[in-house]
Amino acid sequence: MSKPVIAITGPRRGAFGPRFMVSCAVRWYGATPLQVRPGEDITELRYDAVVVTGGHDIDPVLYAEEPEVHPKYDPERDTLESAVIDDALIRGLPLLGICRGAQLLNARRGGNLFQDLKSKRQLTSNRRTLLPLKTLLPESGSYLANLLRTERCRINSLHNQAIDRVGTDLLVSARDLDGIVQAVEDPGRAFLIGVQWHPEFLLFNGRQRRLFGALIQAARERL
Structure with missing residues (x-):
């Protein structure tokens, strides 16, 4: 049986750590990673599933809002990953969005974001950390809850933005202690999940x- 090819998106340069760790996870489960960068013609690539990795905030123009903060945006990455997400949605490919990947997935489905979470946090720290120091509360009965097999677990957190209005056909499948959305999923798809944390750094x-x-x-299963 041929190995599935998993497209791993990211910026043109850098992000070695997330790319490497996602590649390790992909190889762990017997698939072939395919690194996809801005400037590539995705119509010439063959892949069977997608992982959209984390990174800089997405430009709020993608969900039709004015910027409230002024972080560093990466428009060519936004363009690439928007195209990859749209392609996966059209073809029904399995997709995992990580951090900004979850946010961009939500935006492509018509949702929007909180652009700055500091004022939303009361029970959790705003400190970013790779360590699993924050609490995840999966929604009972969700695909994610059934996958994680727990009512509560610890996660890491590197984000300062998060999903506000949830996009079309997406359901919230996990929140944190402050009620901030930490995961969304589409129950009508075989696998379409966006998570705000970084599971690639928790492979242990x-x-x-x-x-x-x-x-x-x-x-x-699609091969």
């Missing part, structure tokens, strides 16, 4: 690895 945890295993299994 079997629960977190299941996200990648389920993505790749969904891709394998």
Whole structure:
């Protein structure tokens, strides 16, 4: 049986750590990683599933709003990943959006974002950390809850923005202690999930690895 090819998106330069860790997870489950960068013609690429990695905030023009903060945007990455997400949605490919990937998925489905979370946090720290120091509360009965097999677990957090209005056909599948959306999913798809945390940096945890295993299994079932 041929191995599924998993497209891993990111910026033109840098982001070695996330790309490498996602590649490790992909190989762990017997699939082939394909690094996709801005400037590439995705119509010439063959892939069976997608991981949209984290990074800079997405430009609020993508969800028809004015900027409230002024972080560094990456318009060529926004363009690439918007095209990859749209392609995955059209073709029904399994997709995992990580951090900005979850936010961009939500925007492509017509949702929007909180551009600055500081005022929204009361029970959780605004400090960014790779360590699993924040609490995730999966929604009972969601695909994510069934996958993680827990009512509560610890996650990391590197984001300062998050989903506000949820996009079309997406459901909230996890929140944190402040009620901030931490994951969305489309129950009408075999695998379409966006998570605000970074499971690629928690691969020592079997629960977190299941996200990648389920993505790749969904891709394998399409071959």
